[in-house]
Amino acid sequence: MKRILLLILSLGIFINAQAQFPAGGFGGGAQKATVTGRITAVILDSITKQPIDYATISLIKVKDNKSVNGGVTDPKGKLSLLNVAPDSYKLMIGFMGYKTKSILVTTTPTKPDNNLGTLYISSSENALADVQVQGTKAIIENKIDRMVYNAEADGTNAGGDATDVMRKVPMLSVDPTGNIQLRGAAVRVLINGKPSGTMASSVADALKMIPAEQIKSVEVITSPSAKYDAEGSGGIINIITKKSNAQGVSGSISAAAGTRQNNGAFNLTAKTGRLSVNTSLGTNLAYAQDSRTEFITNTVYSNGTTNNIVQNGVSKWSRNGYNGSAGLDYDFNAYNNLSTTVKLNNFSNGGPGSSTYNINGFPSTNISDMDMTFNNLDWNVDYRKTSKKEGEEFSISAQLSSGRTPTSFSNILIPDGATTGIERISNNTGKNNEYTAQTDYTYPFSKAVVLEVGAKGIFRDIKSQFDVSAQDFDYNQNVGAGYGVISFDLTKKIKVKGGLRAEYTQIDFNTQNSGVQKNDYFNLFPSVIVSQTLKGSTTLKLSYNRRVQRPTQSYLNPFRNESDQFNIQQGNPQLNPELSDNLELGYSTFIKGSVINASIFYRRTGGVIESSISPIKELNPTTNLLVDKTLTSYINVGTAETYGFNLFASYNIKPKWTLMTNFAGNTYSVTNNETNINTGTYFNFNWFVRSAYGFGKGYNFELFNVITSKRRTYQGSTDPFYIYGGSIKKDILKKKGSIGLNVLNPFTKDLHIKTVNNAVNATGKIYQSANIYYPLRSFGVNFSYTFGKLKFTEKKKIKNDDVKQDQQQQQGGGMGGVQN
Template sequence: MKRLLLLFAFLGLMQQVNAQFNLGGGAQKVTITGRISAVIIDSATKQPVDYATVSLIRIKDNKSVNGGVTDAKGKVVLQNVSPEQYKLLIGFMGYKSKTIQVKTSQEKPDLNLGNIYLSGTESNLKEVAIVGKTPMVETKIDKLVYNAEQDVTTAGGNASDVMRKVPMVSVDIDGNPSLRGSSAVRVLINGKPSGTMSNSVADALKMIPAEEIKSVEVITSPSAKYDAEGAGGIINIITKKKTAQGINGNAAVSVGTRQNNGNFSLNAKQGRLGISSNFGGQYAIPQDTRVVLENDVYSKQSHIFQDGFTRAKRYGYNGSVGLDYDINGYNSLSTNIKYNNFTNGSNGSSDVTSTLLENAILKTTNYVRASDNNNSFKNIDWSADYRKTTKKEGEEFTVSGQASFGRNTAEFNTRLINPDGSPLAPTVIGDNTGKNNEYTLQTDYVYPFSKTMTLETGVKGILRNIKSKYESSEQDFDYKQDVGAAYGVLSFKLAKTLDVKGGLRAEYTDISGVSGSSLNFNNNYFNLFPSAIISKTLKGNSTLKLSYNRRMQRPSLSYLNPFLNRNDPENQQQGNPNLSPEISDIIELGYSTFIKGSVINASVFYRNTQDVIESLFIPEQKLTTYFNVGRNKSFGANVFATYNPLPKWTLMGNFSLNTYDLNNFQTNQRTGVYVNYSVFARSAISFKGGWNTELFGVYNASRRTFQGTSGPMAFYGGAFKKDIMKKKATVGINVLNVFSRDLHIHNENKGDDFRQNMNIYYPLRSFGVNFSYKFGKVTFTGPKKKKGINNDDLKQDEGAGGLGGGAGGTPKQ
């Protein structure tokens, strides 16, 4: 009943907005608008001029009504142009400005001006032509943008590889991202969640080819318009939009000793209708990972030593089809459907020595533990969006819906074998089949009161239903979570150099569920989440920013699922459906400046998190599960910089540091202050003839937890790429950790009565060759800004999704 009331209230509010906004309807006469396109060319070199400024001036009142900048091909497209007479002003540093008179009509709303030539100034003609480029990193009032498309060496990689180069972001060996020391990060794709992400972020990122990524937005201080989820912040991956007229596409393949990927995209656009499609697949060559594990329980004088290996397997494929249609200059529709299917698992064996004191007698048992694991995940995401704008620049109304259907299976088979080959105990078999359905409906409205003041508001409803079936019906899990939200954000200028953005978000969460025949739970809570950002523009292209926001981190399925994974009887794993959400308050002070093309971005922050969720090992039960372990007060800092010693040589570095100081009020235990940090360095050089090269290195120091530490890790790599076939294709090679096969990771947990010690030797060294080819028309009209669903509201597991990982919890390839 609550679910229906939530949706009815939401739809009722949307209808009121619809009536006030006068959406659609035959009573409103819609003026057909069109577009003006042109290609700006250097008259001397006949090369395109990118980043040239184009302004559209209405002749009757000499008012600027539209504008834009040219892309890498020199092309610019001005959308939503009403029938009028205009002046087109074109300018760029080092060139003489140019003015062209144009006219559009109801009968011919679209106008293609073809090539427009700019002449250089006298000083420019004597020197090298100046060409502007989109910077690698951009700093905005509420986000930092890493323009991945400017990275010429991404061919053959995936989204995890791109993430490792993004300022403030760290990526562990599995591919799980963290932001400024916090793994409570929400990852979106084009502002929207994916059902694949809800199961395993690492797996989802590996399914996205690096060449499909346009940019990555890092939002450390999200405004109230974003879901309150994600205590560490939000990472939004923006993929490239193929909006060229005609048919175009891209084919890429990467073959290596570890990862093998293939991706094919095909896009078509005719007039106002655009269709895009993409298909990709990957296969990881199985390699052995050595795992050495020790468990000690002092009161029982128990000692267990395991030394063995697991051979991981991973393969999968995905596909998507999207449609965009501009009804007219003010109304547009879009829809997209995505399908993901991947499988991962492992098989292996460990030599086990168990020592236990019983009746004053020390008993030793030797045996072999052999195991097989198989996990699979299938997910379908369907979304639809309607967008309406008006003649008032910046005014926008959107309605978005999304449905996600996920299916998971997890199976394991464990055998304990005596040295003589006979069974030590009955075979342990487990299986879990899960369904994760999610439905979202939201509406957003943006109204600019003036050029310096804008209001954003909206409402949203999310219905989630999770069902897990087990071999034992006593563990069946049925979980429902409904979220209703409303927000308002006001942006304005207090002075010429002072920008303010403040807002408030309200969220109501209703949770109910049943686990087996004994555990029934019902929980609901209402929270307010304020946010505020003040940005001051200083002299010399510098910016100072102060922000505050409150965030929440609800546990996702992998944390809640009570499925008991008995793959390793000495180290069992299980979720906890009684978890409470984390609540964080974050204050941040940031500074950024641009000095002769170099970028420096520095920030300090304070984060106070209540009810921190972490995994704990319970020695009496030989079980690892999740708990709300206490409150963590964390201070941190981040410094990012780029420098160009030469025009085609870029140096980049990032240093992140944060403290960990957790206080458990139930046991009155406090860890004390520990420092976690990470370092990233990169050098990229471009040479004549289309040659590009890159070297990079990453070091993540030990990360403290309530019970112990996760060991440090370091990896490094390099890449070479060559443009061929008149820059329509590229070929390259990449290497990773060439001087050592394995990456050694040491993890340790300990308490008053136990110690758990794990050493993992993960095969990381790899060599790969990649090839990419673009075909068809490759000039772009520029993506039209769209709104959509972004359910950034669930805490993600740091591992494989909580439905049964590999033996001993080893990383996946």
């Protein structure tokens, strides 16, 4: 009943708001459709008068400097942009080795078509950095509140998955299992502006099921306004997948085979008139490979007894998954649009493993098996209404997300000299249902002043069923939110965007041991961004925002993962959310073909959530004796103060040679006066370097390297690691297709990661050392082909950005339970 009332209240507020803005034309009367036309031209070399094929074209509105259309020229240099609304535009023409050319273009309702005739572009030894190798799109774009990594323009991504893509995104750090941090903090991951139920279970596993060839770009939003959900201490990552919005039929197909994994992707869009239908399918299959682990656990209990366990194991893990989607988009007229999308995801991993145990000098063998499956359905329906007043928009969106995560573990511990042992079996089925309703309204008072308001309700129901049929854990979370954001020009060169978001969270959950418990809280989240344009293309930006991180299913689920019966893992339903305040100063400029983006930031986070190990003693029901074990769970550690910076630079040494680097660093320090925690201050960094060279005749060669420093936690640290690779690609089939070779870590078979933890509690103190060897080396071949004319547009989307995701990969399958 509370959910229904909250939804009615949210919608009621904006039905009333709609009535307050009659200028928007929301009265429902008949309205004339906007006339659209086309812009055509032929692009030639100014010296040779030869056609420039595959030149990149962007159509930008003069009024707000926003890109509204674009494409590439054909082999004859011809350009045709369709569905162009009457207005004044800048037509930007870019190609590697040539100066970027800008032309003013105007279309009117009486003359919607504009043939620009023949346009000439001239070569330059220092072409701007927004024109990359062989005329492809810029790898990195910098915008007022985000940095965009155009994955489709990076040839080294071919044959990989989304995890491989994330490793090369500026400001992000990715550990060997695929968990992501932005500036040393947890981050919210969206797909096309929407959450996915699969992400709620495991971010690392969800990314592994997305082929790299399906990804168009990745947006890193470091300064989200109050319009966004307040989740993400570090910010928001939005993965944009490939989709066409051109008349006719267009799409792409790609496939990759390698020594580590195989994947494929297919995208298809059919558009005729007002109706557009799109579909996609992606698959990923990783070979079963041996993953090695070495654990040493030394425990000294308060009564003086000690316990020493040495474990060495190997598991043969396999991993496979698929994802598919189908969408429909329909324009009823020039002002009303309805769209819907259904996405399915399935992912499974696991396999057999064996390990040797030496417990206080007594050897034994553990035989294990593990199976983890993720199934998820996301269904979205979005209605959008615009008016004759440019920039005014009203939208209503709804979303259903339903996920299932059945998991099973088995272990047989066989003492040395014995032929059989006692089998331990653990099963758990997690269920995550999420319902969302959202409404937004944008009203431009003038070209310089824009108001945005909205309301949202999110209703989550998380269930966890253990080995028995009874329901063991039921967690309900309802979030009601409203926001207001205003943007205005303080001067001709200074722009301001400020807002306030209010969120009320209602939580109740029950466990068999503690019964029903509740936790309700209310938060206000202010945000402000001030940007100033300096001389030339230089911008200075100052921003502040408050963010929250709510724990998600994997953090809360009290299911005891006993895949390693001496190292137990368990969630904590008593966790409180993190709250953080973020301050950032950013600077960006273009200097003679170079792009430089630099920022410094400060973040204060209360209630930081981290994993925590502790020694425990448990009764063995078979022998009726106490057994020494280690429990890993999650706790609110304390308060963290973080200082950091990010430096990105791109430079065109020659018209066909581009160098790029990103260096991000931040401090780590956590204190808690109540528990006497004071970690001291440590420095973490992530360094990425990329070199791309075009040989001509469609050949492109790229190399990259990622170096990550030692990572600290309040109990220990993880050693540094590095990843490197390269690719060579050849354009074929009139540049509509490509074939290439790629390699990852060719000179090192395994990625070796060492983690050390030290913990003390009333039971005793514990030292744990883990050496994990992930098979990462791979060689592969890839092929891709696109057909039709590609033109991308953006739609209003629901964004559930309000829950903390799993940042530490679960380890299972006995001692060998690691993923590759």
